[in-house]
Amino acid sequence: DSMATLMSEHGGQLHCYNNVYASFSPRSSDSYNLADSISVGSNTSWTVTSSRKYSGSYRIKYVMLTDDTKASSAGIKDYYECSYMGMANAYRDYLETTGVISRLTDDKVSEDMPLYIETFGSLKTTEKFLSFPVTVDTPLTTFEDIKTIYDELTEEGITNVDFRLTGYYNGGLDNTYPAKLKWVKALGGASGFKDLLSYADEKNFGVYPDFDFAYMKNNDWFDGVSQRRDLVKSIDDRYMSKREYDAAMQSFEADYALAMSPSVYDHFANKFNKHYSKYDAKGISLSTMGTDLNSDFDQDDPYNREDAKSFTTALLENLASDYSVMLSGGNAYSLKYADHVISVPTESSDFLKASESIPFVGLVLHGYINYSGRALNMEGDIASSVLKSIENGSSLYFTLCYRNTSALKESDEYNKYYSVSYDIWKNDMIEYYKTVNDALKDLQTQRITEHEFLSGVRILDDENKKDEELTPEEQEAIKKAEEEKAAETLREQNRAQLEASRGQTAAASSGNHTDDIDSNRNSASTYDDPDKYATESGSIVRVGYEGGISFIINYNSYDVSVDYNGKTYTVSKLGFIKLDA
Numbered sequence: 265d266s267m268a269t270l271m272s273e274h275g276g277q278l279h280c281y282n283n284v285y286a287s288f289s290p291r292s293s294d295s296y297n298l299a300d301s302i303s304v305g306s307n308t309s310w311t312v313t314s315s316r317k318y319s320g321s322y323r324i325k326y327v328m329l330t331d332d333t334k335a336s337s338a339g340i341k342d343y344y345e346c347s348y349m350g351m352a353n354a355y356r357d358y359l360e361t362t363g364v365i366s367r368l369t370d371d372k373v374s375e376d377m378p379l380y381i382e383t384f385g386s387l388k389t390t391e392k393f394l395s396f397p398v399t400v401d402t403p404l405t406t407f408e409d410i411k412t413i414y415d416e417l418t419e420e421g422i423t424n425v426d427f428r429l430t431g432y433y434n435g436g437l438d439n440t441y442p443a444k445l446k447w448v449k450a451l452g453g454a455s456g457f458k459d460l461l462s463y464a465d466e467k468n469f470g471v472y473p474d475f476d477f478a479y480m481k482n483n484d485w486f487d488g489v490s491q492r493r494d495l496v497k498s499i500d501d502r503y504m505s506k507r508e509y510d511a512a513m514q515s516f517e518a519d520y521a522l523a524m525s526p527s528v529y530d531h532f533a534n535k536f537n538k539h540y541s542k543y544d545a546k547g548i549s550l551s552t553m554g555t556d557l558n559s560d561f562d563q564d565d566p567y568n569r570e571d572a573k574s575f576t577t578a579l580l581e582n583l584a585s586d587y588s589v590m591l592s593g594g595n596a597y598s599l600k601y602a603d604h605v606i607s608v609p610t611e612s613s614d615f616l617k618a619s620e621s622i623p624f625v626g627l628v629l630h631g632y633i634n635y636s637g638r639a640l641n642m643e644g645d646i647a648s649s650v651l652k653s654i655e656n657g658s659s660l661y662f663t664l665c666y667r668n669t670s671a672l673k674e675s676d677e678y679n680k681y682y683s684v685s686y687d688i689w690k691n692d693m694i695e696y697y698k699t700v701n702d703a704l705k706d707l708q709t710q711r712i713t714e715h716e717f718l719s720g721v722r723i724l725d726d727e728n729k730k731d732e733e734l735t736p737e738e739q740e741a742i743k744k745a746e747e748e749k750a751a752e753t754l755r756e757q758n759r760a761q762l763e764a765s766r767g768q769t770a771a772a773s774s775g776n777h778t779d780d781i782d783s784n785r786n787s788a789s790t791y792d793d794p795d796k797y798a799t800e801s802g803s804i805v806r807v808g809y810e811g812g813i814s815f816i817i818n819y820n821s822y823d824v825s826v827d828y829n830g831k832t833y834t835v836s837k838l839g840f841i842k843l844d845a
Contacts, residue, residue, distance in 0.1 A: 265596070266557050266569040267318055272617050282617070286324060291317040292559060292568065294499045312499040316566050327354040349715060352627035356711075364600045365632040373634075373708045374424040377701045378470075379417075379693075380606050380636050380661040382428040383410060386436035386448045387678065389671050401436055401448050402671050405686075407456035409666035410471075411463050413686060418467070420694050426470030426604060428549050428590060432457070433473070434484070437678060441480040441524070443488040443532050445539035454543075461545055472590040472604070475536070476551035477529050477579060478558065479506050479521040488535065496523035496560045504558070519677060525560045526575035527567055533579050537586070547588045553580060554591030554598040554605065573597050594635065602633060610637035610649075610656045620802045622715060626656030631711040631810075636661035640696065641683050647838040651817050653700050654840055655807050657712060660697050664689060703842060707809050714808030718816065720824035722797040723834065799824055804835070812845025 268286040275281050293313040329350045330343035344350040359365045383405040390397050410427055417425060431437035436448050447454050457473075464471045483489055496504045504523045507516040524532075540548070557572040567575075580601035583589060591598055594605035608629075612621035629635055636659040643649040653660060664686045665672070672678045683689075799820055806828065808814035818824050818835040826833050835841055 266573045267322075274617065288322055292499065292561070314499050314561055314566075315563075316561075316568075318568050318570065320570060325358075327358065329354070348622050348624065349627065352624055356628045356632075359596070359599070359628070360632070364596065365629065368631055368633075368709045370709060375705065376422070376424045377705050377708060378604065378634050378636075378659045379422060379425045379697050380428065380604070380659060381413070381425060382430055382474075382606075382639065382661070382663045383413075384430055384437060384663075384665050384672075384678075384681070384684070385432035385451050387431070387668075387671050387675060388436060388438055389674065401450040402668050403448075403450045404431075404665040404668055404671070406450075406666070407432075407452035407460040410460060413664075413666065414467060414469055416690070417694070422694065422697060423467075423469070426472060426547075426590070428606070429471065429473040430549075431474075433475075435482065437675075438481055440482045440484040440487055441489050441532070442475045442477065442536045445536060458543060461543060465546075470547050470588070470604075471545065472547040472549040472588075473545070474549035474551050474590075476521075477533060477536075478524055478526075478552045478556050480524055481521045488532070491522070494525055494528045496525050496558050497562045499561045501561075501563070506556075523558045525562070525565075525567065526558060526572040527560065527565065529575050529579040530582065533582060537583070541586065545587065547590065548583060549590040549592075550580065550583065551592060554595055554602065555593035577601070594633075599629075599633060605629075605633055605635040606661050607638050608635050608658070610652045610658055620717065623652075623656040623712070623807070626658060627712050627715060630657040631709055634659060634708075639663040641689050641693075642681075646692075646696075648819060650696050650699065651819060651838065651840060654703055654815055655715075655805060655817055657704055657707065657807075657809075660693075660700055662689065662693055664693075703815070703840070707813060710810040710813075712807060713810055714806070714814065716806050717802055718804045718806055718826050718828060719801075720799040720804045720818070720820075720826040720835070722799065722820070723823040723825055724797070725822070814843045815840050816843065 267290075268288055270284060271287050272282065272284045275283075291314055293311055295309045295311040327344065329346045330340065331346055335341075335343045344354045356365075360367075385405060386401040386403050388399050389402045391400050392398070410429075414425055414427075417423075431439060432451055433445055433447050434440040434442065447457050452459070461471060480489060480495070483491070491503065498504050505518040506521040506523060507518050509515075510517040553576055557569045557576065559569050559572060560567040577597055577600075580589065580598055584601040588603045589601055590604040590606065591602045592605070592607045594602060594608055599605070608625050610623060610625065612618045614621075625635070637649065637653060637656065639661050640646060640649055640653075641662050641664070650660075652658075663681065663684050665681075665684045666686045669681075669685045672681050672684070803819045804816065804824060804826055805819075806814055806816050816826055816828065816833060816835055817840040818826075818837065820837060822837050824835050824837075826835055833841060833843075
C-alpha cells in the first residue's frame, strides 16, 4: 500500500460510472524544474529515475459488495451492501480481523469524551541586552500554565483532558533532533516537567510531549546526528526537506526540516528512551509518525517507502510497549499502536471529483479508537466544524498558547497560528466541548451503523413570511417591478458601454439593445421554480449508532423542516437534534 497511488476516473461520454484503482511505480522517479537551480530560458523539467526498483510482490485484496435485492432473493443475511456504508463496514471488519483495531470497552473510556489541547512551549526571539541583540527562549505555555489551564477547566466540569506538548525540549519549537533530551529552562526545566507529571497522575489527565523522529529542524554539537550518514537523500543525491502546500504560491514550499533516513529511527529512539524513561512519563506524542513515509535513495544504503513503513512500525511498536501513544493523522499502518489520533480528516477534500462529504473515517474507527478532527480554532467555519464532530463522532481538539502569543507573528513558520490565545478561546472551548460531549459521551463504545442524506424544506423567517402572505397578484406585481428595475439598470450600463466603444448616441444604443433585454426578461419570467424552498443535496444528514440513537444535522444557515421515519422534525440553523431509540 505504501508504494501505491490511488487513481479516480469518470467515464465521461463513454459511461456514467466512477471508478477507482491503484497505480504502482516499481522504479521511483523524481522531476523538478531546472529554472529553480540554474539559469535556463524556459521552464524545463528534468526527470531522474532510481537505479533500484521494488522487488517485492504486489497483492490486492478485493471484498465484494452485494445488491440488496439479489441478497434477499438468495436468502443471504450477512453481506456488505453496495454503498459507502457497505465499504466502511467491509474495511472496518478487515482492520478488526487483522488485529489493527479492537473495540473500546467501558473500562477503557472515561465517562466524558476526551478534550485534546495542544500547547506550544517556547519560541526563540531577539531581545536587546545593553543595546546588544540576544536570542532568548520566550515562553508561550509553561508547565505551570498547563496546570492552571486544567484547574480552570475542572472548575467548569471538564476533567478528561489530554495535553499535547509541542516545542518543550531542545530549544523549543525550533528544536534539535531528540537524540538527547533537555527541557527548556524558561518553561520550568526538568523539575517543572517532573512536577507536571506528578500533578497529572494526581488529577488523572494526560500529558503527551511531542517528538518528531522523521525530521530534523536544527542540529547541535555532539547530538549524535551525522548529516552524511543519517539524512534522506534524493535520487540525484540531494538532502531532502519537508514540504507543505502553500495555497498562496500554489506550490509545495520547504520548511527547512530535513528528512531523517527511516533506517536510523530505531537507533535514535533507543537513545532517546534512555533519557525519557527517567521521568516515568505515561504518554508520548509521535508527531508525523502516523502520516509520513520517506524513501531514502542513498546510493550505498537505499530504502523505499515499504522499507520506511517497516522501520516506522518497528519504532511505534517499540515505544507503544512503554507509553500511551498519540499520533497525528493516523494512516492504517500506525493505528495498531495508537491510543489517541488527532487531526484525522472529518470531511471531504472538495477536490474536483468529489460529490458529497461523508464521515468515512468515523464510520470505520468510531468505537475502536479515540480520535479528533483538526484543531477547531484553526478552522474557517467553527459552527460547521462542530457539526462535523457530531457527524463523525469525534472529540474536539484545540491549539492554544497561554502567554506571549504576539511573538508568533514574527515567525515565518508559526505566524499562521494567529488565533491561539487561551484567554480568548477559553469560554468558547468550554461551550463547544459541552455541546459535543453531551451529545456523544454515552456513545463512545458504539459503532456508527447508519448514514444518509435527507431532504428538507426551509422554514421561512419573519421577512420571508411577509412575502408569502402577499396575494399572488401582489407577488407578481413586485416581481415584475424588480425585473423592470434590473432591466433598466442593464439598459443604462449598455448605453454607457456602447457610447464609449462605438461613439453612437445614447438613443441609438438604447434602441438596439432594449429589445434584446426585454426579450430575455420575458422569456426568463416564464420560468417558475416549483420547489424554491427545498434544501440542497448534502446539507442535511442523519447518522445512526448501535442501539438506535441517531442525529439529524442541519448544515444550512436557516431552520429546516425534515420528514424522517413518518415524523416531521424542525432543526435549527447550523444545529442538530438527537433522536432516541
